[in-house]
Amino acid sequence: MGMRAYYFRKLARYVQPKEFKRVKVVRDKTNPQISIPELLFLRWGIRTLRPQTVVEIGSFCGASTSIMADQLQRLGKGRLYAIDLFSLSSPGKGHGGDYWKTFDQTMKPYIGWFEKIEGDSRMIPWDRPIDFLFIDGDHSEAGVSADIAKYAPFVRQGGGIFLHDYLDSPETNSLVKTAVDRTLLRDATYRKLGVVSSLVAFQKMR
Numbered sequence: 001m002g003m004r005a006y007y008f009r010k011l012a013r014y015v016q017p018k019e020f021k022r023v024k025v026v027r028d029k030t031n032p033q034i035s036i037p038e039l040l041f042l043r044w045g046i047r048t049l050r051p052q053t054v055v056e057i058g059s060f061c062g063a064s065t066s067i068m069a070d071q072l073q074r075l076g077k078g079r080l081y082a083i084d085l086f087s088l089s090s091p092g093k094g095h096g097g098d099y100w101k102t103f104d105q106t107m108k109p110y111i112g113w114f115e116k117i118e119g120d121s122r123m124i125p126w127d128r129p130i131d132f133l134f135i136d137g138d139h140s141e142a143g144v145s146a147d148i149a150k151y152a153p154f155v156r157q158g159g160g161i162f163l164h165d166y167l168d169s170p171e172t173n174s175l176v177k178t179a180v181d182r183t184l185l186r187d188a189t190y191r192k193l194g195v196v197s198s199l200v201a202f203q204k205m206r
């Protein structure tokens with residue numbers, strides 16, 4: 001079986017067919033760094049865990065942010081905190097460019113469901129419980145490890161932790177996997193739920 005067929009077979013476990021179209025429409029409005037199967041998996045996580053507080057690290061143009069906010073809106077509960085360097089990013093730090101303008105445009109339909117937090121994820125103050133954590137910011141091993149170390153302790157029992165670019169890609173060179181395998185994967189507190197494409201999911205068990 002080819003890789004593509006393999007991923008779609010795995011994905012079928014998580015997806016309602018009518019959601020394909022909705023996700024595609026939202027995604028096509030952004031400059032996405034994340035695939036449709038991964039967005040559907042992320043959306044499945046929100047739909048299944050029904051979180052009150054969602055934290056995203058690394059929003060870029062808002063593809064993943066809008067998919068998660070859209071699902072919160074549909075559930076009628078929850079709030080998403082979108083942490084990104086946004087206008088503070090530069091070619092040497094973060095993505096660079098004025099992608100935050102696209103983010104603002106993408107997120108217009110979800111005003112009231114999210115809060116934009118501009119800054120370095122390692123520097124901004126955070127002290128609240130989290131029900132759903134999505135990490136897709138600094139992809140260096142130190143960056144991913146720091147985000148896990150800072151935010152995972154705030155995840156409530158039963159909450160989800162999803163991380164993007166877990167598997168090999170020329171950009172990440174598997175550094176995300178190195179960081180995740182040294183932390184969450186080794187820790188019995190967390191159960192691996194699965195991997196779709198390059199998005200890995202864990203649940204906090206205690």
Ligand SMILES: C[S@@+](CC[C@H](N)C(=O)[O-])C[C@H]1O[C@@H](n2cnc3c(N)ncnc32)[C@H](O)[C@@H]1O
Nearest residue numbers: 033058060063064084085094095120121137138
């Ligand atoms: C791969 S992109 C995120 C893609 C996005 N999740 C999507 O669905 O398209 C990574 C983002 O993280 C931001 N970023 C990188 N390092 C960061 C840091 N230390 N703190 C906050 N944001 C960071 C980058 O500027 C960029 O916007």
